Amino acid sequence: MITIQDYINGLKKGKILGSKCKKCGNLMIPPKPVCSKCGSFDVEEVETTGKGVIRSFTVIYVAPEKFEDKAPYVVVLVSLNEGGAVMGRLIGVDPTKPEDIKIGAKVKFKPLIENGEQIVAFEPV
Numbered sequence: 001m002i003t004i005q006d007y008i009n010g011l012k013k014g015k016i017l018g019s020k021c022k023k024c025g026n027l028m029i030p031p032k033p034v035c036s037k038c039g040s041f042d043v044e045e046v047e048t049t050g051k052g053v054i055r056s057f058t059v060i061y062v063a064p065e066k067f068e069d070k071a072p073y074v075v076v077l078v079s080l081n082e083g084g085a086v087m088g089r090l091i092g093v094d095p096t097k098p099e100d101i102k103i104g105a106k107v108k109f110k111p112l113i114e115n116g117e118q119i120v121a122f123e124p125v
Helices: 004-012 065-070
Strands: 017-021 043-047 051-060 073-080 085-090 106-109 112-114 117-119 121-124
Touching: 004 017, 004 117, 051 085
Parallel strands: 085 121
Antiparallel strands: 017 043, 051 073, 051 106, 073 085, 106 121, 112 117
16 A cells, blocks of 8 residues: 555655556545545555646745745646646746746646755646
8 A cells, every 4th residue: 555655755756656546546646545536445556647737826925934935936736647636836937927827738747855845846848
């Protein structure tokens, strides 16, 4: 069974790992031991491509204390190509120009460590 620590270790290696239900096909990220859709315990570890599209975003102006020096920055909700969704930082864009960020734009996962923390981040493709 995949654990949250496996998920974090995967991020450090440039991979987004999840669990997929063998019964209904639901993809869960971060991974869970029980399907959040049908309740089945029959789940397996999967590795995604880390590619997807932006479904929503927001600009963070007032950040948590440990990331105050990074504000403003953009946080996106990404629908992965394989299914499931992940929130993460959007890098490679100007957060002062949110009008340039488009819903449906393609992005890919990019490992990022800031202030000693593993951050889920995406960049436009």
